[in-house]
Amino acid sequence: MNEEELIREIVALRKTLREKKDTLRRLQRDKHVVQECGLTNEEIGRYSRQILVPEIGVKGQLKLKKSSVLIVGAGGLGCPAALYLVGAGIGHIGIIDYDEVEINNLHRQLLHSEESIRVSKVVSATAALTRLNSSVNITPYKMQLDSSNALGIVKQYDVILDATDNVATRYLLNDACVLTGKPLVSGSALKFEGQLTVYNYRGPCYRCVFPTPPPPETVTNCGDGGVLGAAVGTIGVLQALEAMKIILEMSGVLAGRLLLFDGTETLFRNVKLRPKNQNCLICGDNSTIDKLIDYEEFCRAKANDKNPGLKLLKESERLSVKEYHKFADSSATSHVLIDVRSHEEFEICKLPNSINVPFTQISKPNGHALVEQVIRSMRNGDTRIDVIVICRRGNDSQKAVKILKGLINDEAVNIRDVIGGIHAWAKNVDPTFPIY
Amino acid sequence: MTSGYKDLSITVEFRGGAELLFEKKKNELNLPGDEEWTLRRLLFWIRDNLLKDRPELFLLGDTVRPGILVLVNDEDWELLGQGEYKLKPRDTVLFISTLHGG
Ligand SMILES: [Zn+2]
Numbered sequence: 001m002n003e004e005e006l007i008r009e010i011v012a013l014r015k016t017l018r019e020k021k022d023t024l025r026r027l028q029r030d031k032h033v034v035q036e037c038g039l040t041n042e043e044i045g046r047y048s049r050q051i052l053v054p055e056i057g058v059k060g061q062l063k064l065k066k067s068s069v070l071i072v073g074a075g076g077l078g079c080p081a082a083l084y085l086v087g088a089g090i091g092h093i094g095i096i097d098y099d100e101v102e103i104n105n106l107h108r109q110l111l112h113s114e115e116s117i118r119v120s121k122v123v124s125a126t127a128a129l130t131r132l133n134s135s136v137n138i139t140p141y142k143m144q145l146d147s148s149n150a151l152g153i154v155k156q157y158d159v160i161l162d163a164t165d166n167v168a169t170r171y172l173l174n175d176a177c178v179l180t181g182k183p184l185v186s187g188s189a190l191k192f193e194g195q196l197t198v199y200n201y202r203g204p205c206y207r208c209v210f211p212t213p214p215p216p217e218t219v220t221n222c223g224d225g226g227v228l229g230a231a232v233g234t235i236g237v238l239q240a241l242e243a244m245k246i247i248l249e250m251s252g253v254l255a256g257r258l259l260l261f262d263g264t265e266t267l268f269r270n271v272k273l274r275p276k277n278q279n280c281l282i283c284g285d286n287s288t289i290d291k292l293i294d295y296e297e298f299c300r301a302k303a304n305d306k307n308p309g310l311k312l313l314k315e316s317e318r319l320s321v322k323e324y325h326k327f328a329d330s331s332a333t334s335h336v337l338i339d340v341r342s343h344e345e346f347e348i349c350k351l352p353n354s355i356n357v358p359f360t361q362i363s364k365p366n367g368h369a370l371v372e373q374v375i376r377s378m379r380n381g382d383t384r385i386d387v388i389v390i391c392r393r394g395n396d397s398q399k400a401v402k403i404l405k406g407l408i409n410d411e412a413v414n415i416r417d418v419i420g421g422i423h424a425w426a427k428n429v430d431p432t433f434p435i436y
Numbered sequence: 437m438t439s440g441y442k443d444l445s446i447t448v449e450f451r452g453g454a455e456l457l458f459e460k461k462k463n464e465l466n467l468p469g470d471e472e473w474t475l476r477r478l479l480f481w482i483r484d485n486l487l488k489d490r491p492e493l494f495l496l497g498d499t500v501r502p503g504i505l506v507l508v509n510d511e512d513w514e515l516l517g518q519g520e521y522k523l524k525p526r527d528t529v530l531f532i533s534t535l536h537g538g
Contacts, residue, residue: 073538075538076537076538077538078538163538164538165536165537165538166536167536170536187538188534188535188536188537188538189535189537189538190453190535190536190537191453193451193452193453193535194535195452195532195534195535209505209512210502210503210534211502212502213502213503214501214502214503214534215492215493215501215502215503217493218493218501218503218533219503219536220453220536220537221536221537222537222538225453225537227537232537232538258505258532260451260452260532262451269510270510271505271507271510271511271512271530271532272510272511272512272515273512274512274514274515275515305537363489364489
């Protein structure tokens, strides 16, 4: 039996197993005994350890059962948040995500597993959550949340979790929550750090605190900056906690305050935010925004965390990976290969004879001096020399070429970049090269 | 010194990625007591003395760029009069860049 046949057979067997389990569950549910308090014997056993907590009790458990929570993003925040909400017995959970599971998600998005690679995240998450607690009603939405669909979905839920990874969706969700009157539990994380607060709940909304979106060049995503599973997971778990406190109508909800978590020092810091702004464009007394707008335009950034392909250079300033491969092999002229990725990325993999000058260093005196020194050492007097710049995907390399051309004023130095960077090299030249 | 101000010892911290623009996350500063220190004056002092490069990633006009929160003793500077706030000895000023990943 070959690999593909075996995979097909496993998929078919899983489907049969799922169907049989569903049938069994239905049969068992019919036999449930409901006690006078309103909970079934199964629920009493299952949730007993939290029902015993005075803040919850039977009343609280019934509130959780009757409530609904929408989780936007089935990633590093959404996975742990969903896990704890489903474990606690929230009646209805909605999960929105347009994306599929990739292998680089699995270190932090722990609802997904190796067998769900290339499967839709919401399908994978629903399957994992149903395995944990089949009595919770889970609605998966495989879609990009946008101005046309957000209000219709958001209004069906009691509490909304912002577990997204980009600025445009954060403004969209905020506005949708203000317009429908829903509390928004907002989490975010990067590297070892996390931030958490509750908007539009007896306090400011996101726009009250951040009326203007940040300049796009100041925003770092997880794919570039990196993120630790346990750090982002800490914030995701706390989002579940805040959502439950809102449902239970408890007083200590993190509204008007911002929690700052720094995992490098295990430091939790709670800071006091400004109150609701009377002049806020969406939640203020004379709000001017009464429907959702174009948030990608407002933020000048795409509503995802993927890197767009830049086009800064002319065709003559660029080499394809195949052209570079040939060019490096022919070795008729000497050339310098500058890799502008971070030191961490350079450590993962590199092309032979490449020199690492991170993009953040290129325009600084040190980085610039290093490049000039390398050029000098590779060059015989004033002869022509080729400088080739490479990065991960071919974006930073173009910016670096622009910067270097401005700094090195020498016609005999021919500076170009490699289209598609290391990724294209792995795809089209050396299939043994890693992709990250 | 003829002014009536003493030198001012404060702590300035950068977090949430804002520290990448500076040498250190935490800075113990002793500012000259030549005149009164407001938060606005501190912003420019930081730009001129602590910032490594690219001031546009920290300041926009005469305030911090969108996406940076300023907190004094863990309180939003909006509650304290923003740039007009007069710094006191042992104040902790925290600059937080907001995160968006998840
Ligand atoms: Zn507002």
